[in-house]
């Protein structure tokens with residue numbers, strides 16, 4: 045069933061509803077086809093998961109994609125459940141290939157149930173860590189022996205650092221290294237955790253993958269995508285309004301989708317400046333509870349720093365006299381402590397300018413807008 049609203053704010057539907065990412069998709073495919081495993085990162089909600097799903101749509105005929113989201117897993121055994129579930133969901137039991145695979149998974153004696161909403165199959169084992177590892181290994185070995193190639197995309201990969209099994213990444217690394225027909229994408233939103241996992245010499249995954257990070261979608265292409273869908277929906281919208289929306293959402297994929305989704309479905313055929321601004325205002329109003337909740341989650345100094353960063357948009361030296369004085373942030377050491385806490389909680393992120401200068405900014409464009417408007 046086609047989406048009612050062409051601007052998706054969750055999930056992936058089909059290439060039609062996906063804007064651009066052509067060079068990113070090509071690059072990713074190129075790495076995999078050439079035998080490399082890839083670590084895919086970006087700030088939150090920029091479009092990593094979408095890109096993986098999009099790539100799966102474009103895989104060559106002899107490739108299969110298996111997508112595993114491990115965010116909700118807390119142990120190796122749950123990893124196995126998520127992985128086995130992803131494997132059986134990737135191939136219907138009635139297909140010849142699927143049958144072989146299902147038989148293999150079934151021989152490991154999981155409980156197979158069907159989700160009450162989606163009716164998709166779920167596998168569950170409930171094993172101890174060592175057995176779970178063996179099972180994961182067997183499934184991978186089984187995939188390795190097939191006459192097709194496989195991409196296993198493990199999303200929210202940083203989650204394995206939270207497993208009680210301390211050597212989870214070392215173990216996985218050793219298994220993955222033996223694979224030729226199975227390639228991996230490790231994707232994650234917690235940029236610093238992913239960086240630690242893959243780029244720190246003391247960690248097993250050190251330099252074992254190529255790093256691919258994605259940024260904003262090309263503005264011209266996003267513009268055309270938005271225009272196309274508004275016209276297709278029989279709506280009138282001017283170029284400058286599209287530009288205003290893109291700027292308001294700071295070209296951040298999720299927020300662009302969100303505002304376009306609202307404006308598209310607001311019931312008005314002719315989109316004027318007032319129409320879209322009203323929708324933007326309503327969005328912020330709806331989220332106000334969430335924003336106030338941030339304040340309850342944070343200490344006073346953390347909240348003040350967060351607001352200061354939101355208002356400044358980009359902060360180069362958070363401990364500078366000017367910045368501290370302007371926002372009454374106390375001492376530099378307080379600011380440093382708060383900065384670390386906000387980074388750990390992923391309320392802000394740090395990155396580098398083209399000149400190599402570090403800066404701090406916020407993920408949440410809507411919080412930023414809301415803070416500015418107070």
Ligand SMILES: Nc1ncnc2c1ncn2[C@@H]1O[C@H](COP(=O)(O)OP(=O)(O)OP(=O)(O)O)[C@@H](O)[C@H]1O
Pocket residue numbers: 052053054055056061062063064065086087088089090091092093094095232233261297298301
């Ligand atoms: N190229 C695109 N064109 C249109 N919509 C997109 C595109 N990429 C992502 N989206 C949409 O933007 C939203 C955020 O994308 P996605 O979930 O892929 O981001 P993410 O980087 O995986 O986020 P997180 O860090 O939270 O996991 C989703 O609703 C998705 O449908």
Ligand SMILES: [Mg+2]
Pocket residue numbers: 092093094199
């Ligand atoms: Mg994601």
